[in-house]
Amino acid sequence: MILHHFPGGIHPHDEKELTAHLPIEDAPIPSRVFIPLSQHIGPPAEPIVKPGDPVRVGDKIAEARGFVSANIHASVTGTVRAIRPYPHASGRLAPAIEIESEGEDQVYVPTKDRQDPLSLPPQTLIPFIREAGIVGMGGATFPTHVKLSPPEDKSIHTLIINGVECEPYLTADHRLMLEHTRDIIEGIMYIRYILNASFSFVAIEINKPDAIRMMQNNISDPHIRVISLPKRYPQGAEKQLIKTILGQEVPSGGGLPMDVGAVVQNVGTTFAIYEAIRWGKPLIERITTVTGRGIKTPKNLRVRIGTPVRDIIALCGGWKEVPGKLILGGPMMGINQYDDAVPVTKGTSGVLLLPREEVGEYHPHTCVRCGRCVTVCPMGLLPNFLGVFSEHARFADAERLHLLDCIECGSCTYVCPAKRPLVQMIRYAKGEVLRRRKKVARQ
Amino acid sequence: MLPELISLTGIGFIASIGLGIAAKRLAIKEDPRIEKILEALPGANCGACGYAGCSAFARAVLAEEAPVDGCLAGGVSTGLKVAEVLGKKVEKTERMVAVVACQGTGTYTRQRFIYQGIDNCRAAVNIGGGSKACAYGCLGLGSCQQVCPFGAITIKDALAVIDTEACVGCGICVDECPRDIIHLVPRKVSVQVLCSSQETGKNVRDFCDIGCIGCKRCEQACPFNAITVKNNLAVIDPGKCTACGICVDVCPQQTLKALLPITRQAEIDPGKCISCGKCKRVCPFEAIFGSKGAPYEILTGKCRGCGLCINQCEADAITMTEVL
Numbered sequence: 001m002i003l004h005h006f007p008g009g010i011h012p013h014d015e016k017e018l019t020a021h022l023p024i025e026d027a028p029i030p031s032r033v034f035i036p037l038s039q040h041i042g043p044p045a046e047p048i049v050k051p052g053d054p055v056r057v058g059d060k061i062a063e064a065r066g067f068v069s070a071n072i073h074a075s076v077t078g079t080v081r082a083i084r085p086y087p088h089a090s091g092r093l094a095p096a097i098e099i100e101s102e103g104e105d106q107v108y109v110p111t112k113d114r115q116d117p118l119s120l121p122p123q124t125l126i127p128f129i130r131e132a133g134i135v136g137m138g139g140a141t142f143p144t145h146v147k148l149s150p151p152e153d154k155s156i157h158t159l160i161i162n163g164v165e166c167e168p169y170l171t172a173d174h175r176l177m178l179e180h181t182r183d184i185i186e187g188i189m190y191i192r193y194i195l196n197a198s199f200s201f202v203a204i205e206i207n208k209p210d211a212i213r214m215m216q217n218n219i220s221d222p223h224i225r226v227i228s229l230p231k232r233y234p235q236g237a238e239k240q241l242i243k244t245i246l247g248q249e250v251p252s253g254g255g256l257p258m259d260v261g262a263v264v265q266n267v268g269t270t271f272a273i274y275e276a277i278r279w280g281k282p283l284i285e286r287i288t289t290v291t292g293r294g295i296k297t298p299k300n301l302r303v304r305i306g307t308p309v310r311d312i313i314a315l316c317g318g319w320k321e322v323p324g325k326l327i328l329g330g331p332m333m334g335i336n337q338y339d340d341a342v343p344v345t346k347g348t349s350g351v352l353l354l355p356r357e358e359v360g361e362y363h364p365h366t367c368v369r370c371g372r373c374v375t376v377c378p379m380g381l382l383p384n385f386l387g388v389f390s391e392h393a394r395f396a397d398a399e400r401l402h403l404l405d406c407i408e409c410g411s412c413t414y415v416c417p418a419k420r421p422l423v424q425m426i427r428y429a430k431g432e433v434l435r436r437r438k439k440v441a442r443q
Numbered sequence: 444m445l446p447e448l449i450s451l452t453g454i455g456f457i458a459s460i461g462l463g464i465a466a467k468r469l470a471i472k473e474d475p476r477i478e479k480i481l482e483a484l485p486g487a488n489c490g491a492c493g494y495a496g497c498s499a500f501a502r503a504v505l506a507e508e509a510p511v512d513g514c515l516a517g518g519v520s521t522g523l524k525v526a527e528v529l530g531k532k533v534e535k536t537e538r539m540v541a542v543v544a545c546q547g548t549g550t551y552t553r554q555r556f557i558y559q560g561i562d563n564c565r566a567a568v569n570i571g572g573g574s575k576a577c578a579y580g581c582l583g584l585g586s587c588q589q590v591c592p593f594g595a596i597t598i599k600d601a602l603a604v605i606d607t608e609a610c611v612g613c614g615i616c617v618d619e620c621p622r623d624i625i626h627l628v629p630r631k632v633s634v635q636v637l638c639s640s641q642e643t644g645k646n647v648r649d650f651c652d653i654g655c656i657g658c659k660r661c662e663q664a665c666p667f668n669a670i671t672v673k674n675n676l677a678v679i680d681p682g683k684c685t686a687c688g689i690c691v692d693v694c695p696q697q698t699l700k701a702l703l704p705i706t707r708q709a710e711i712d713p714g715k716c717i718s719c720g721k722c723k724r725v726c727p728f729e730a731i732f733g734s735k736g737a738p739y740e741i742l743t744g745k746c747r748g749c750g751l752c753i754n755q756c757e758a759d760a761i762t763m764t765e766v767l
Contacts, residue, residue: 091569091570091571091572092571092572092578093572093578336570336571337571338555338556338571339555361559362559364561390561391561393589393590421559421560421561424560424561424566424570425561425566427566427569428561428563428565428566428569431565431566431569432565
């Protein structure tokens with residue numbers, strides 16, 4: 001198959017050798033979990049329990065508010081202790097449901113056993129996904145049921161399963177593909193059936209040859225193709241993936257993959273969809289990679305949603321060296337944390353601990369006009385100008401240069417020799433543009 | 444030499460006639476009042492009125508889209524001038540001034556982490572909510588300073604400080620602050636709570652030496668019941684506050700401050716004083732002295748102009764004067 005090419009991209013060292021060979025371990029049940037009400041794009045869920053209520057693992061504890069929102073379920077059996085503001089991965093305090101767990105044996109018992117979901121009408125499968133509170137688990141946390149319900153006028157011909165995992169350090173998706181191959185393939189069948197897509201691709205980066213082989217050997221359906229992609233960051237970004245496989249660009253200015261007839265789902269999400277449809281299991285746990293040279297024993301862990309990162313770090317032997325940075329997610333797009341009390345959420349693909357010596361101190365200076373950021377931008381934008389416009393509050397100019405198309409992958413900041421925090425500038429400008437729009441709309 | 448001179452002069456002459464006619468016939472008629480309004484406006488093009496600049500504002504005033512006193516930078520006097528041009532009346536508005544409700548400089552307030560990024564509060568607040576340990580305090584990166592058209596804001600030791608003389612109360616900084624801790628208050632003597640933290644006292648002490656701990660001492664000390672502590676933070680009712688400054692004295696955290704130096708003083712008219720002594724009993728500052736039989740007197744320097752004695756005086760002998 002001829003692959004297309006998205007512009008730009010970078011080649012950071014992938015650092016996956018720390019955890020790529022480690023099988024997924026089940027983390028013990030934490031004594032307390034803090035489950036944030038906002039773990040997805042869209043309005044936060046509405047709690048339906050109150051302090052003092054007993055809950056069992058898998059019980060729904062918060063209801064989605066509106067269509068673009070997701071249900072939240074108890075990840076442990078125990079008692080609701082409080083619903084209060086708690087540190088959130090975003091860096092601010094956000095309301096969370098605190099559950100004190102009891103006992104050790106809290107295995108989730110499947111409530112359903114749907115032997116052949118493909119015999120049901122496709123539309124009836126979406127409520128199962130919606131009920132399970134599944135969101136995009138690659139990190140964007142967009143509610144999955146919304147993605148799988150395209151409007152009538154958009155027909156989906158291609159389903160792309162994203163096993164690229166281009167973020168350095170992370171191996172959660174890699175291990176999942178190796179250890180749950182058949183389940184993922186089953187999940188692909190379900191999604192394909194819901195969307196009525198004719199073509200399905202499983203995209204995996206070439207640095208995971210074992211996963212590619214595993215997938216190829218287990219797929220018998222000729223309509224599902226496994227494709228190995230060259231190693232390049234951000235190959236796993238939705239728009240770049242579509243461009244590489246279909247050769248088509250998602251339209252600028254708020255275009256969605258469905259505009260070119262494609263839907264992209266992460267392998268983690270696919271696995272969650274399989275579990276939700278087949279066994280009725282809600283999203284109460286996820287695979288996360290605990291890695292970096294700051295942790296004593298890196299691991300791939302299956303953790304309950306709401307487990308404080310502090311517990312996970314302790315489980316992996318604690319900090320090996322002087323702490324430098326604690327990042328939730330990968331080093332490129334992950335969010336830096338100042339408090340290790342933050343809980344794991346549905347979108348936490350990794351817990352990255354960097355020792356002090358690996359963390360540089362930067363003193364940004366003016367743009368030297370080398371144009372490297374322009375060369376590497378996978379969206380074909382001009383980060384140099386966007387940065388300068390942001391600095392000088394010229395947001396209308398920035399918008400004209402398609403500011404809002406930036407996917408915040410961090411490639412420009414990675415290569416900038418002047419050490420300019422370009423992504424931060426762009427993100428700030430985006431916020432300002434949206435704020436101004438709201439202001440105008442109010443008037 | 445001569446033919447060139449004649450021909451050039453000729454061309455110049457013809458062109459000037461052409462231009463003259465064009466200037467007359469193609470002239471865009473502009474209301475002469477725009478020019479006059481522009482003269483009255485400060486000309487800073489600050490945009491605080493919501494228009495692109497002074498001339499856009501002037502046009503909007505003429506079109507009756509903007510109020511005549513819409514120029515916030517110019518304040519009352521400009522409003523009066525503009526109204527005069529248009530022959531309208533303006534209701535007198537108070538001059539406002541911006542106040543930063545935080546005193547957490549780098550010395551007093553601790554940092555949670557090292558922030559390396561752009562010097563902009565609105566950008567920094569998206570990264571872990573900002574590096575300052577207080578989730579309510581001034582981030583001190585100068586977003587307000589950058590937007591202030593009058594140079595009234597400076598950043599001193601990671602805290603925005605407003606020059607009350609230079610500030611015209613336009614309110615641009617109020618919109619810019621991501622923490623919403625800049626407030627517009629009337630530019631007169633008043634006491635302000637220079638803290639926005641709604642944390643409990645114990646937590647405030649953990650990260651700040653100068654924040655409101657909600658101890659309620661000011662609430663108890665205020666003779667006018669102007670202070671209430673809500674959500675661990677003192678709130679002053681401007682309608683009741685007389686700016687006597689008792690609360691400023693009792694505050695253990697030095698969170699309460701007077702906006703401008705206290706300039707009012709009570710004065711007793713010896714001719715009217717009936718020497719009843721009620722004013723002496725009520726004065727919280729021991730600023731009235733004297734004994735029955737003779738008119739009472741005010742001790743200048745001790746009186747804070749709270750006005751308690753005025754309410755007590757049955758003979759209307761006490762008046763308030765401005766001392767400069």
